Amino acid sequence: MNKKYVLILGASSSIGCELIRQLSDEETIILAHYYSEKERLEDLQVDSKGRLVLIQADLSHEPGIESLIELVTKECRCPNKIVFLAAPRLYLTRFKDLTREDFKRQIDMPLNTAFSILNRYLPEMASDKYGKIVFMLSSYTLGKPPSAMAHYVTAKYALLGLMKALACEYAGKNICINAVSPSMIETDFLSDIPEKIVELTAQQHPRKRNGQPADVAPVIKFLLSDDASYLTGVNIPVTGGI
Numbered sequence: 604m605n606k607k608y609v610l611i612l613g614a615s616s617s618i619g620c621e622l623i624r625q626l627s628d629e630e631t632i633i634l635a636h637y638y639s640e641k642e643r644l645e646d647l648q649v650d651s652k653g654r655l656v657l658i659q660a661d662l663s664h665e666p667g668i669e670s671l672i673e674l675v676t677k678e679c680r681c682p683n684k685i686v687f688l689a690a691p692r693l694y695l696t697r698f699k700d701l702t703r704e705d706f707k708r709q710i711d712m713p714l715n716t717a718f719s720i721l722n723r724y725l726p727e728m729a730s731d732k733y734g735k736i737v738f739m740l741s742s743y744t745l746g747k748p749p750s751a752m753a754h755y756v757t758a759k760y761a762l763l764g765l766m767k768a769l770a771c772e773y774a775g776k777n778i779c780i781n782a783v784s785p786s787m788i789e790t791d792f793l794s795d796i797p798e799k800i801v802e803l804t805a806q807q808h809p810r811k812r813n814g815q816p817a818d819v820a821p822v823i824k825f826l827l828s829d830d831a832s833y834l835t836g837v838n839i840p841v842t843g844g845i
């Protein structure tokens with residue numbers, strides 16, 4: 604059994620690109636999903652030591668998720684490791700202004716993606732008796748969440764529930780299912796958040812700075828490695844001491 608196919612949903616994110624740089628070696632085949640930012644991944648393809656297979660899909664609807672599964676299955680029977688990074692862009696909305704559609708959009712995309720992909724591949728991982736899954740959550744699942752983010756916070760808590768439930772169900776199959784929960788990381792994800800809030804968050808941080816993708820990627824890399832074989836069902840804070 605090989606242990607080399609890594610599927611990254613939202614590989615084109617800032618954190619995904621940093622993870623690819625850190626995972627790239629001759630043994631690893633990375634199935635790198637993107638939605639609109641193909642160029643970012645093409646740039647990485649040039650420097651990649653191993654194979655980097657680019658897969659486009661809109662994960663906001665079921666046919667997009669199904670086409671991704673079809674393309675992944677053409678490359679390999681089943682990925683050995685899966686990282687869930689893709690999420691709709693974050694924006695602040697007071698609950699009274701939040702529409703049912705916005706609420707659903709924020710929750711459905713990451714949750715349906717995780718459900719369909721894991722429903723397809725976890726049984727195969729279980730018969731291989733090997734698998735590593737990492738969910739990207741948020742420090743808002745660890746302490747008091749901020750206001751005006753009910754949609755985002757609910758989506759991340761739903762993924763936390765799924766992660767915990769599946770970690771229990773698959774612990775006996777040598778499948779490790781974990782999460783990382785960063786505080787604010789300076790990426791494109793924050794482009795709809797007022798700059799003042801981003802600056803203020805940095806000022807109030809114990810390190811006097813927000814996180815960077817390079818602060819998060821090594822933790823995901825560790826969870827994907829065999830050094831983390833006795834870890835499952837945990838949600839690791841990557842918060843620089845908040």
Ligand SMILES: NC(=O)c1ccc[n+]([C@@H]2O[C@H](COP(=O)([O-])OP(=O)(O)OC[C@H]3O[C@@H](n4cnc5c(N)ncnc54)[C@H](OP(=O)(O)O)[C@@H]3O)[C@@H](O)[C@H]2O)c1
Nearest residue numbers: 613615616617618638639640661662689690787788790792
């Ligand atoms: N930045 C932070 O402060 C922070 C803190 C905690 C957790 N996180 C989490 O970290 C993860 C990555 O975020 P990031 O900060 O690196 O942000 P980012 O660069 O904005 O990444 C968002 C990712 O989601 C993908 N995506 C968006 N809409 C999609 C759709 N309809 N279908 C398929 N894919 C779609 C994007 O694809 P394209 O780029 O190809 O369009 C991109 O890969 C997210 O889960 C986020 O919640 C971020």
